[in-house]
Amino acid sequence: MNMLRILILGVVALAQLAVPAAMVWQREQTLKQGRVWKFRTAPVDPVDVIRGRYIALRFAAEEFSAPAKFEAGNKSVYAVLKQGTDGFAEVDHLTIEEVETDDAVPVDSVWWYGGKQQVRFAFNKLWVAEANATAAERAYVENNRRDNRNAYVTVRVRRGDAALDQLYIDNQPLSDYLRAHSPR
Amino acid sequence: MAGVRNRWAIRWLRSQLPELVASGVISSENARAIERHYEHDQPRTNFGFIILAALGSALVAAGIILLIAHNWDELSRARRTGIAFLPLLLAQTLVVFTLMRRNESRPWREAAAIFDVAAVATAISLISQTYQVQGTFADFMRTWLLLSIPIVYLLRTTVGAMAYVIGSVVWLFARWGTFSSQGNPMLFWLLLMLVIPYVAIRFRRDRDSREAATLVIILALAALFGVGATADFADANVGAIAYAGLTTGIYLCGIKFFPQPAGRLHPLAVLGGIAIGVVTIVLSFESNWRMTYHAAVPRSSAANLAVAVELLFPVAAVCLASFDLFRRRAEFSLSAALLPIVAAIAWAIANLCEFSNDRWQSTRCSFAAATVINCYALLLGIDILSRGIRKNSIARANFGLLLIAALAISRFFDSDLSFVTRGVGFIIVGVGFLVANLLLFKRRIAS
Numbered sequence: 001m002n003m004l005r006i007l008i009l010g011v012v013a014l015a016q017l018a019v020p021a022a023m024v025w026q027r028e029q030t031l032k033q034g035r036v037w038k039f040r041t042a043p044v045d046p047v048d049v050i051r052g053r054y055i056a057l058r059f060a061a062e063e064f065s066a067p068a069k070f071e072a073g074n075k076s077v078y079a080v081l082k083q084g085t086d087g088f089a090e091v092d093h094l095t096i097e098e099v100e101t102d103d104a105v106p107v108d109s110v111w112w113y114g115g116k117q118q119v120r121f122a123f124n125k126l127w128v129a130e131a132n133a134t135a136a137e138r139a140y141v142e143n144n145r146r147d148n149r150n151a152y153v154t155v156r157v158r159r160g161d162a163a164l165d166q167l168y169i170d171n172q173p174l175s176d177y178l179r180a181h182s183p184r
Numbered sequence: 185m186a187g188v189r190n191r192w193a194i195r196w197l198r199s200q201l202p203e204l205v206a207s208g209v210i211s212s213e214n215a216r217a218i219e220r221h222y223e224h225d226q227p228r229t230n231f232g233f234i235i236l237a238a239l240g241s242a243l244v245a246a247g248i249i250l251l252i253a254h255n256w257d258e259l260s261r262a263r264r265t266g267i268a269f270l271p272l273l274l275a276q277t278l279v280v281f282t283l284m285r286r287n288e289s290r291p292w293r294e295a296a297a298i299f300d301v302a303a304v305a306t307a308i309s310l311i312s313q314t315y316q317v318q319g320t321f322a323d324f325m326r327t328w329l330l331l332s333i334p335i336v337y338l339l340r341t342t343v344g345a346m347a348y349v350i351g352s353v354v355w356l357f358a359r360w361g362t363f364s365s366q367g368n369p370m371l372f373w374l375l376l377m378l379v380i381p382y383v384a385i386r387f388r389r390d391r392d393s394r395e396a397a398t399l400v401i402i403l404a405l406a407a408l409f410g411v412g413a414t415a416d417f418a419d420a421n422v423g424a425i426a427y428a429g430l431t432t433g434i435y436l437c438g439i440k441f442f443p444q445p446a447g448r449l450h451p452l453a454v455l456g457g458i459a460i461g462v463v464t465i466v467l468s469f470e471s472n473w474r475m476t477y478h479a480a481v482p483r484s485s486a487a488n489l490a491v492a493v494e495l496l497f498p499v500a501a502v503c504l505a506s507f508d509l510f511r512r513r514a515e516f517s518l519s520a521a522l523l524p525i526v527a528a529i530a531w532a533i534a535n536l537c538e539f540s541n542d543r544w545q546s547t548r549c550s551f552a553a554a555t556v557i558n559c560y561a562l563l564l565g566i567d568i569l570s571r572g573i574r575k576n577s578i579a580r581a582n583f584g585l586l587l588i589a590a591l592a593i594s595r596f597f598d599s600d601l602s603f604v605t606r607g608v609g610f611i612i613v614g615v616g617f618l619v620a621n622l623l624l625f626k627r628r629i630a631s
Contacts, residue, residue, distance in 0.1 A: 005338065009283065012334040013276045016304050017269070019327060020311040024265055027315035127313035164316035 030163040034156030035102035037081060037089040039121075041151045041167075043144050054125040055140055055167070057153065061090050066117035070094045070110055077107040078160065079119055088152065091119065098160070105155070105162040123155060123164040128174070135178050143169045194222050237291035238298045238343045245271065245302035261314055268310035275303035279339065297341040301332045322358040325351060326371065333378050342395040345382050349399075349406045352376055356413050368486050369413040373493060376406060391442060400442075400452050404434045408459065411494065418490035420483075421475050421531075424467055428527035429498025431459035432520065436504045439516045447575055460520050461583065464561045465590045467527060469598060470546055470554035473534040498524035519567040522560070530556045561591045569620065578624050585620055589613045 042058040061081075070077070075096040081103045082092040094110065094117070106122040128136045143150040154165040167174040201215045210218075248271050259267070278296045286292035305328050311317065312324075329351050336344045352375040359367055383403060386396050411430050415423030438453025449457070466472065505521040508514040514521075530553040537549035565588035572581025592613050596606045 005283065008334065009280065009338055012331075012338065013279075015334075016272060016276070016300075016307075016331050019304075019331060020268065020272075020307040023308070023311050023315060023317055027317060031315075122318050123316065125316070125318055127316060164318075 026161060027163050030156050030158040030161045031165060034158035034161070034163060036165070037083075037103075037105075037155045037157055038087060039153050039155060040088045040149065041140075041144055041153060043146055043149070054127045055136060057124050057126055057167075059121060059153075061088070062121060063116050063118050064091050065115060066112065067115070069112035070117060072096050072110060077110050077119070078104040079107050079121070080104045081157075089155075091117075094119070100159045102157050102159070104160055105157055106160065121162070123153075123162050126153070126164060126167050126174075132175075132178055135182070136174060139169050139174070139177060139181065140167070198222065234291050234294050234343065237295040241295035241299040242302055245275075245299050245306065248306070264314045265311065268307050268314065271303040272300075272307045275300040279335070282339065293339040294341050294343050297335050297339040297344040298347075300335050301328075301344065301347070304328060304331050320358070322355055325355040325358055329355065329375055333375075336379065336382055340385075342386060342399055345379055345386075346399055346402050348379055349376070349402050352379075353406050353409050356409055359413075367417075368490075369410070369417050370486065370489060370493070372410050372413065376403070376410065379403070387441065397442070397451050400437075401455055404452060404455055407434075411497065414490050414493055418487050418494055420487070420491045420494075421535075422491060422494050424463075424472065425498050425524060425527045425531055426494035427463045428467070429495075429501045429524040431456055431463050432501040432523045433497055433504065435460055435520055436501060436508075436516055440504065440508065443515075447577060457517075457520065457583070460523055461564075461587050461590070464523065464557065464564060465587070465594055467530070467557045468554060468561050468591060468594055470550055473530065473550040473553040474546060475534055475537075475550070498528065517567060517571060519564050523564075526556065526560045530554070558591065558595070561587065565591065573620065573624060576624065576627060578621065578628075581620050581624055582617070585613075585617050588616070 040060040042060045042062065072094075073096075076098075078095050078097070078099045079091045080093050080095055080099065081089045084090045094107065095104070108120040108122050108124070110120075111118050140151060142148070150171075151167065151169050153167050156163045156165050169177040172180065198219065201210075201218060204210050205212050205215050275296070279300050282289075282292045282296040308324060308327065312319070329348060332344070332351075333348055335341070336348055352372055355375065356369060356372050359369065383399060386393075386399060390396055407430055408427075411423070411426050415426055433456075435453055435456025438450045438456050442450035442452055444450050501521070501524050505514070505516070508516070509518075533556060534549050534553035537547040565584050567584070568587060569581050569584030572578070572584055592609050596609060
């Protein structure tokens with residue numbers, strides 16, 4: 001094996017390690033230093049909840065009154081957050097400016113219907129272990145009905161990066177809730 | 185064709201040598217000389233074995249993922265992160281070992297490559313799950329492909345190159361999955377360009393091998409998908425010319441770069457030929473020539489680039505064909521090579537009329553354009569049929585007939601012909617099939 005090949009192999013191996021490592025690094029920073037926001041989850045169609053091994057999350061804050069449609073063109077959209085009286089996050093306004101603060105989260109898609117602005121937060125999937133998937137789905141749906149809204153997630157936000165931290169059901173982290181309510 | 189050797193024939197010849205020596209047809213010196221002559225053609229490793237080695241290592245990698253995923257929730261985030269990197273480090277160690285100690289073994293190289301590529305995917309997805317990193321499947325595919333392509337070159341893996349090309353097509357389709365972005369497909373061409381030098385290396389080393397044939401065919405099929413996505417994104421009504429150019433290009437490359445013994449065609453040329461037939465029949469429908477594009481609509485530079493990429497294919501095909509024509513070395517069917525020019529003429533005719541901007545409304549021009557393609561399809565069918573009969577090739581003659589039959593059937597469904605006319609038409613095509621086959625079989629028996 002000649003020197004050039006060793007060199008290329010070294011660069012490739014480093015790149016392969018660097019991509020997941022960079023993901024870890026950014027998330028660790030956000031999870032450690034980011035501001036905590038609580039998002040109340042919104043009732044969802046049970047059929048739509050589990051897709052493989054993640055729970056598809058919808059949030060109450062994803063819909064809010066707006067007099068007119070937000071025009072973003074092809075640009076990325078951020079939602080600037082504010083804390084509501086109940087302590088949960090609400091959207092203050094939308095912006096297309098690159099926001100480097102701890103109160104703005106990226107938004108996947110934006111649409112407007114009947115005086116309501118709808119957005120889809122970029123953190124809308126919660127990965128769960130396969131063994132827990134069914135139980136997690138049941139717990140999420142049961143605590144997300146219109147008459148029983150007892151679920152929320154915590155999201156850490158730092159410089160425009162939003163890291164989904166935990167799903168709380170009945171004020172317990174999902175894993176604790178599942179353990180407490182396991183049939184055994 | 186000089187330089188082209190049929191491996192099966194060589195194997196058969198070698199198996200016959202002892203018998204020939206025993207019966208005194210050739211001397212044992214002759215037999216040894218023949219053995220020596222074909223020494224280099226002995227396949228070093230079996231392609232099937234290589235596939236099995238690659239599959240085996242993919243299964244091992246999948247097994248590791250499943251083992252790790254088990255009881256995942258009980259582990260802390262830090263521990264999960266550590267475990268996510270394990271398969272990747274293991275695979276990289278295997279790659280280093282293979283390059284240093286097993287560099288000449290193809291099964292080792294293929295297996296190490298698949299293992300490493302799978303480990304990259306494992307690490308990224310495990311980290312994504314652990315840290316709830318969101319993102320689309322298309323984003324994941326893009327990162328994975330870009331991290332994997334250097335492995336194809338380092339480990340000289342053809343199976344890996346095939347998987348990479350298929351992965352690029354998967355990226356193309358994953359892009360459509362997300363409803364928000366029907367985005368720019370240009371990255372697909374960049375991904376494909378990254379593998380082209382490897383294809384060229386394989387082509388120079390062993391163009392007659394089955395692996396090289398499979399690789400170029402997968403590449404050609406991928407390009408067919410790519411042109412579809414590019415035409416969809418460009419939305420400039422030149423998709424017909426692009427497809428005509430690409431299919432003709434595939435056919436010409438098959439003929440020019442993979443010469444075969446007289447009367448035979450490389451699978452790439454066969455694929456190109458079939459694709460030319462399909463595109464011709466599709467374009468013979470009048471509805472495909474109804475133009476809706478308005479020059480007044482502002483176009484993005486990305487869309488204009490897509491149009492340029494689309495037009496690259498017909499230009500390349502015409503250049504390739506004219507190059508051989510000028511040097512009087514053309515071995516391809518001229519009528520098949522004409523498709524991009526005919527499509528361009530039809531396109532120009534279709535654009536003569538005012539755009540109605542209504543896909544459901546036909547114009548005189550769209551009708552005239554379709555007529556041009558219909559005439560061409562008929563001529564192409566007749567040309568292939570007569571070439572088949574001349575060269576005594578049943579497959580080619582039947583393909584020509586199939587083209588004519590497909591054209592006839594398309595028009596029967598397309599137009600308001602009476603049942604009697606349709607019936608007579610079918611009978612004529614059916615009789616044509618029977619007569620041509622009878623003729624060819626008779627001639628074959630006679631020869």
